[in-house]
Amino acid sequence: MTPLFRSLSVIGPGLIGSSVLRRARETRAIAETLIAADSNPAVLERVRELGIADITTSDPAVAAQADCVMICVPVGAVEEVARQVLPFMKPGSILTDVASVRGQLGPTLAAILPENVAYVPGHPMAGTEHSGPDAGFSTLFEDRWALLVPPEGADTKAVNTIEQLWTLCGARTKILSDEKHDRICAMVSHLPHLLAFTICDTADNLSDEIRAAVLDYAASGFRDFTRIAASDPVMWRDIFLANKEALLGTLDKFVADTQAMADAIRTGDEAAITSKIERGRAIRLTLIENRQA
Amino acid sequence: MTPLFRSLSVIGPGLIGSSVLRRARETRAIAETLIAADSNPAVLERVRELGIADITTSDPAVAAQADCVMICVPVGAVEEVARQVLPFMKPGSILTDVASVRGQLGPTLAAILPENVAYVPGHPMAGTEHSGPDAGFSTLFEDRWALLVPPEGADTKAVNTIEQLWTLCGARTKILSDEKHDRICAMVSHLPHLLAFTICDTADNLSDEIRAAVLDYAASGFRDFTRIAASDPVMWRDIFLANKEALLGTLDKFVADTQAMADAIRTGDEAAITSKIERGRAIRLTLIENRQA
Numbered sequence: 001m002t003p004l005f006r007s008l009s010v011i012g013p014g015l016i017g018s019s020v021l022r023r024a025r026e027t028r029a030i031a032e033t034l035i036a037a038d039s040n041p042a043v044l045e046r047v048r049e050l051g052i053a054d055i056t057t058s059d060p061a062v063a064a065q066a067d068c069v070m071i072c073v074p075v076g077a078v079e080e081v082a083r084q085v086l087p088f089m090k091p092g093s094i095l096t097d098v099a100s101v102r103g104q105l106g107p108t109l110a111a112i113l114p115e116n117v118a119y120v121p122g123h124p125m126a127g128t129e130h131s132g133p134d135a136g137f138s139t140l141f142e143d144r145w146a147l148l149v150p151p152e153g154a155d156t157k158a159v160n161t162i163e164q165l166w167t168l169c170g171a172r173t174k175i176l177s178d179e180k181h182d183r184i185c186a187m188v189s190h191l192p193h194l195l196a197f198t199i200c201d202t203a204d205n206l207s208d209e210i211r212a213a214v215l216d217y218a219a220s221g222f223r224d225f226t227r228i229a230a231s232d233p234v235m236w237r238d239i240f241l242a243n244k245e246a247l248l249g250t251l252d253k254f255v256a257d258t259q260a261m262a263d264a265i266r267t268g269d270e271a272a273i274t275s276k277i278e279r280g281r282a283i284r285l286t287l288i289e290n291r292q293a
Numbered sequence: 294m295t296p297l298f299r300s301l302s303v304i305g306p307g308l309i310g311s312s313v314l315r316r317a318r319e320t321r322a323i324a325e326t327l328i329a330a331d332s333n334p335a336v337l338e339r340v341r342e343l344g345i346a347d348i349t350t351s352d353p354a355v356a357a358q359a360d361c362v363m364i365c366v367p368v369g370a371v372e373e374v375a376r377q378v379l380p381f382m383k384p385g386s387i388l389t390d391v392a393s394v395r396g397q398l399g400p401t402l403a404a405i406l407p408e409n410v411a412y413v414p415g416h417p418m419a420g421t422e423h424s425g426p427d428a429g430f431s432t433l434f435e436d437r438w439a440l441l442v443p444p445e446g447a448d449t450k451a452v453n454t455i456e457q458l459w460t461l462c463g464a465r466t467k468i469l470s471d472e473k474h475d476r477i478c479a480m481v482s483h484l485p486h487l488l489a490f491t492i493c494d495t496a497d498n499l500s501d502e503i504r505a506a507v508l509d510y511a512a513s514g515f516r517d518f519t520r521i522a523a524s525d526p527v528m529w530r531d532i533f534l535a536n537k538e539a540l541l542g543t544l545d546k547f548v549a550d551t552q553a554m555a556d557a558i559r560t561g562d563e564a565a566i567t568s569k570i571e572r573g574r575a576i577r578l579t580l581i582e583n584r585q586a
Binding site: 125145174180183185187190192193194195196199200202203205216218221225229230236237240244247251253258259261262270276277278279283284 | 484
């Protein structure tokens with residue numbers, strides 16, 4: 001089988017980027033030549049040790065020469081990196097990114113595309129709390145969704161190609177608008193992370209005695225709740241800021257729902273408490289049916 | 294080795310109770326004779342099918358005749374069940390429960406103990422989101438903590454015996470006051486559950502379009518966050534009501550911390566956001582060192 005691309009560049013071979021490289025390496029269906037680019041020499045050194053790329057470079061102009069250039073850096077740095085590579089990209093090539101917040105990124109980059117270069121970003125809804133080139137694995141995207149958010153008027157052939165790329169990674173694909181993408185992610189990913197970071201912060205603010213005890217006895221609840229709180233701080237700061245509007249809107253709804261539960265507990269309204277719990281439970285059980293649990 | 298007890302009764306052989314029975318069955322170190330009691334005939338039938346008790350009964354007077362009677366029913370029902378068994382308990386026997394909120398339970402039951410019957414409750418900090426006799430497993434308590442909360446003046450020998458019981462279940466034990474127990478559990482278990490139920494409720498309140506999408510794309514964050522939301526509604530309603538004061542106090546602190554994070558995001562205060570995330574992350578990493586993750 002001929003691979004999808006002659007060459008694929010991954011700029012920022014962290015959890016997501018290195019997982020794509022591993023998948024490409026393993027299946028040989030994605031690209032003949034794999035390029036890993038990063039501004040950090042230690043990352044490139046580690047990529048070489050792991051043997052997951054054919055070429056490593058810190059030069060955006062080198063990375064830009066691939067048929068497909070995939071930007072896998074934190075959200076706040078995507079535009080800057082795109083501005084570095086776009087001038088060097090070849091006619092017929094595709095720029096993509098895996099940014100987990102769209103905001104104005106789509107229209108901004110669409111406006112500065114060179115002629116005959118397509119921009120088709122896609123966000124794989126998969127991850128772990130670990131980061132860096134060692135954190136990736138080739139099955140990370142299996143059975144997960146890759147949300148494609150092509151700007152208006154994006155080249156259909158390029159969109160199909162990026163859909164194929166994610167299908168070859170094991171993911172299911174869906175095309176969404178930027179705005180809907182950002183509202184969904186605020187609910188399913190950004191709010192849970194904000195709460196997980198915050199509950200750790202709350203625990204840390206308690207008296208020394210209680211804090212020590214919390215660390216000892218975290219088994220039933222706190223533990224699960226905080227797994228995602230080990231995630232990369234800069235990446236999450238960028239996400240929170242980039243998706244500020246949708247995130248704060250969803251948070252307001254959540255705080256109001258929390259206060260309603262607190263009121264039911266305060267007034268001893270057993271029926272209201274049970275009904276809220278039952279609803280939560282039903283959502284959870286639906287999740288399991290949808291193969292997401 | 295002689296078992297710790299000649300006979301052990303488990304009243305309410307659900308997740309916790311049936312795990313104790315399985316452990317006792319497997320190791321033969323806890324009791325020679327195992328009694329399972331429940332008011333629900335279907336539960337007793339299932340216990341017989343599972344073969345995890347020697348005697349099954351719906352009669353509190355039968356359950357009361359064991360050397361150790363362990364009440365494993367939801368928090369709100371513990372006092373009532375205790376009042377049913379206490380009149381029939383033998384001199385030298387021990388009453389225990391696994392209630393996850395203490396409140397006034399300790400002093401209340403201590404005041405109605407028959408002569409020569411000891412009351413030594415202990416709360417194993419372990420669990421899953423499943424319930425019922427099928428949900429238990431013999432290793433549930435391994436490396437987990439069992440928090441002993443004996444009332445003031447409890448018989449030292451009986452306290453030692455219940456410590457041995459939990460050690461034989463694989464748990465580590467610690468003795469705490471009722472009040473400290475309840476504050477710790479509010480933070481490590483009750484608040485995370487309240488938030489998990491509520492975030493599911495928030496998702497359920499969104500537009501149909503977004504709700505459907507949330508169910509499809511829950512992989513990164515929401516999924517983990519909501520595992521505990523599949524837990525038993527009546528049990529959790531009881532816990533929330535029983536630990537109302539500590540829970541609502543902790544929730545207030547959490548909501549204030551959430552608002553501080555929201556403010557930092559709203560005003561774009563990068564340093565404050567990163568510092569909050571870093572603190573959360575540090576707590577999480579400490580957890581891992583403490584073998585609770």
